[in-house]
Amino acid sequence: MKNPEPTPPRPQQGAPQSNAQPEYSAEDVRGGEIILRTRTRRIIFIAGLAGIVVLAFLIRIFAS
Numbered sequence: 001m002k003n004p005e006p007t008p009p010r011p012q013q014g015a016p017q018s019n020a021q022p023e024y025s026a027e028d029v030r031g032g033e034i035i036l037r038t039r040t041r042r043i044i045f046i047a048g049l050a051g052i053v054v055l056a057f058l059i060r061i062f063a064s
Contacts, residue, residue: 036042 034045036045
């Protein structure tokens, strides 16, 4: 029977990783904006909102 390969050592808790993402505070990431720069994107966004309303209306009608 072959000996299994040893597992690589785990990094210690709190040790910085080379590919770690930068950390942002909650205050920095709040308040996102929806940016719709082109007319096509605005139309698609508004159609999606309208579609949700229509879907909810249809579900309510057919559920009764």
